[in-house]
Amino acid sequence: MAATILSIIINGLLMGGIYALVAMGFSAQYGVAKVLNLAHGEFIMFAAFTSLTLYTMFSISPLLSVIIVAVGLFAIGFGLHKAIFRSLLHSSPSPAAFEGSSLLAAFGLLYVIQSTAKLIWPGLPSWTTFLAFPVNILGVQVLANKVVALVFSLTIASAFYFFVARTRTGKAIRAAAQDRATAGLMGINIDSMLALCFGLGIALAGIAGVLYSMCYGASTNMGMELTFIAIAVVVVGGLGSVPGAFVGGIILGIISQILRQYAPIFAMPTFYFIFLIMVLARPTGIMGKK
Amino acid sequence: MNIATFTSKKFLVPGVLVLILVMLATVPLYISPGPRTLLIDFFMYIILAVSWTMFSGPTGYISLASAAFFGIGVYTPALLYAQGAPLLPLPAVLVAAGLVSFCCALLVGAATLRLRGIFFTMFTFGLLEAVRPIIQYCELEFHGARGRYVESIGPNGVYYLMLFALVAVMVTAYLLKRSRWGLAMQGIGGNEEAAAHMGVDTTRVKVITFGLSGAFMGITGAITAINWYYVDPSSAFNLNYSFLPLLMALVGGMGQLYGPVIGALGFAYLRWVLLSTQYYMLIFGGIMILFILFLPGGLASLIERGRHRLGGVVAKLWKGGGAEQHANT
Numbered sequence A: 001m002a003a004t005i006l007s008i009i010i011n012g013l014l015m016g017g018i019y020a021l022v023a024m025g026f027s028a029q030y031g032v033a034k035v036l037n038l039a040h041g042e043f044i045m046f047a048a049f050t051s052l053t054l055y056t057m058f059s060i061s062p063l064l065s066v067i068i069v070a071v072g073l074f075a076i077g078f079g080l081h082k083a084i085f086r087s088l089l090h091s092s093p094s095p096a097a098f099e100g101s102s103l104l105a106a107f108g109l110l111y112v113i114q115s116t117a118k119l120i121w122p123g124l125p126s127w128t129t130f131l132a133f134p135v136n137i138l139g140v141q142v143l144a145n146k147v148v149a150l151v152f153s154l155t156i157a158s159a160f161y162f163f164v165a166r167t168r169t170g171k172a173i174r175a176a177a178q179d180r181a182t183a184g185l186m187g188i189n190i191d192s193m194l195a196l197c198f199g200l201g202i203a204l205a206g207i208a209g210v211l212y213s214m215c216y217g218a219s220t221n222m223g224m225e226l227t228f229i230a231i232a233v234v235v236v237g238g239l240g241s242v243p244g245a246f247v248g249g250i251i252l253g254i255i256s257q258i259l260r261q262y263a264p265i266f267a268m269p270t271f272y273f274i275f276l277i278m279v280l281a282r283p284t285g286i287m288g289k290k
Numbered sequence B: 001m002n003i004a005t006f007t008s009k010k011f012l013v014p015g016v017l018v019l020i021l022v023m024l025a026t027v028p029l030y031i032s033p034g035p036r037t038l039l040i041d042f043f044m045y046i047i048l049a050v051s052w053t054m055f056s057g058p059t060g061y062i063s064l065a066s067a068a069f070f071g072i073g074v075y076t077p078a079l080l081y082a083q084g085a086p087l088l089p090l091p092a093v094l095v096a097a098g099l100v101s102f103c104c105a106l107l108v109g110a111a112t113l114r115l116r117g118i119f120f121t122m123f124t125f126g127l128l129e130a131v132r133p134i135i136q137y138c139e140l141e142f143h144g145a146r147g148r149y150v151e152s153i154g155p156n157g158v159y160y161l162m163l164f165a166l167v168a169v170m171v172t173a174y175l176l177k178r179s180r181w182g183l184a185m186q187g188i189g190g191n192e193e194a195a196a197h198m199g200v201d202t203t204r205v206k207v208i209t210f211g212l213s214g215a216f217m218g219i220t221g222a223i224t225a226i227n228w229y230y231v232d233p234s235s236a237f238n239l240n241y242s243f244l245p246l247l248m249a250l251v252g253g254m255g256q257l258y259g260p261v262i263g264a265l266g267f268a269y270l271r272w273v274l275l276s277t278q279y280y281m282l283i284f285g286g287i288m289i290l291f292i293l294f295l296p297g298g299l300a301s302l303i304e305r306g307r308h309r310l311g312g313v314v315a316k317l318w319k320g321g322g323a324e325q326h327a328n329t
Helices: A002-031 A040-058 A062-091 A095-120 A144-166 A168-178 A180-185 A190-216 A222-237 A242-262 A264-281 B002-030 B033-059 B066-080 B090-112 B117-143 B155-178 B180-190 B192-197 B202-228 B240-252 B258-274 B280-294 B298-328
Strands: A134-137 A140-143
Touching (some): A002 A040, A002 A140, A002 A190, A040 A062, A040 A095, A040 A190, A040 A222, A062 A144, A062 B280, A095 A222, A095 B117, A095 B240, A134 A144, A144 A168, A144 A242, A168 A180, A168 A190, A180 A190, A222 B117, A242 A264, A264 B090, A264 B117, B002 B155, B033 B066, B033 B155, B033 B202, B033 B240, B066 B090, B090 B117, B090 B202, B155 B180, B180 B192, B240 B258, B240 B280, B258 B298
Antiparallel strands (some): A134 A140
């Protein structure tokens, strides 16, 4: 029994690390750029397949392709914000109207990316055997790639946290999230800060996608589920909070492993239920500010 | 002249509508099966788009749960009107589908419509992913098969049922738009706090209208299930049924009652033409983004603008003629 619990917790931590990255990207997009990116999971899926293709066709290691994918997706996200969301922001009469129109645009984007991926990778779900040898952690056998993924996501998450909390640009981002108009008056270039955040969010989605495919494989239908996981984690941890996203990710990761053990089909309904309870009881999340 | 144009205008629109309805009602007598299938498709998408707009159009709360209510509607006849062993007569099955979807929508609405719109949208986005696994599990555990067969009533039966549902949803949407209730919803969309101060019970209005729109989606799902004849969880609970009505309403324009109708006609036809290609959803997604960016009011706003301009030109011509006479005399 104790061994099972330990195994659930360790596997949950390994899963939760990726969930946390997924949620941090989502949170950066919604918390600062105010775009509820329903296509978030599709970017993860796209990155997952890109990394798998790079590995199988050009034998580029996922640990190298994670950099390529992150940079590529950052550029795409930055460009998308400049092309779509910036003009929506300027044409929307109110913040609520922008939230509405931007999430609709993201919904359209979901289908654009998903259909493109289905055209490029029409086959069945695929996975790699990269670093797929077992290692022993506290008596629990886990695959090495999952451990590498957790270390990687911890590193990225702390780097992102320090970027937002300590650097000058991070300060500007926080100011833009807090009060856009005033931050603009203080000389912060709001449009590029928002585009930067949106791009960073997509880059985090890309990193999460590469790590996810390294451990769990990829299918073209996985996007929507991951988007909803991101939503649930963000609501549990608190919108716009980096540590909150991490805590929420770990919690949901452990819950997902408990369910995987006993009732794998009920993972999504359970997340949904947790989301509902959180929204009703404490919409600001565990770590969110009132 | 004033009275003459007034009365002719007053009867023109209803007259045309009755004419269209009579034509549609008699169509199965002389049409071949192919176009009839297409017409059933048109009706289905019009109902979905209009019932989505009924709630989300005026209030501005974006629901992504259409597919869930549609899917619940699909599963009602799968259980109650199964092939060879229908438990209830057909009208009762349709009423049941409407009721079940109504209650589900009511629950979802009561839980989330007090919160900010963004939480409502997040919640409705996940509903599909939450309901499908439960149905899948129940089917495998208690039914022992992936899908179910539904009793057939023939394509003409489906056609008339869908037409009936279409008329019902159009009349409801029209009456709702003109009523105090409709005004209250527009007030909520304009400024919810102000509407509440005016004495509108905003939560009640939102929840009940959301339930009503869910009921129509459920009934449509039930008729569609009879049309499909074979039903399984992944075809019933498909995100496309959330996306397409939204796209149709957006491209058609939510400001006018006819907006979602033209959007539904256009995209149902496009879908029918492009169905064999693999990339039609790619095109649809792209169109959605373009419309949000460049024509957020949809085609209806373009038509209304054109009508105003045309109306202005006509009036000018009329008056211009008169003015010329004045100038001459």
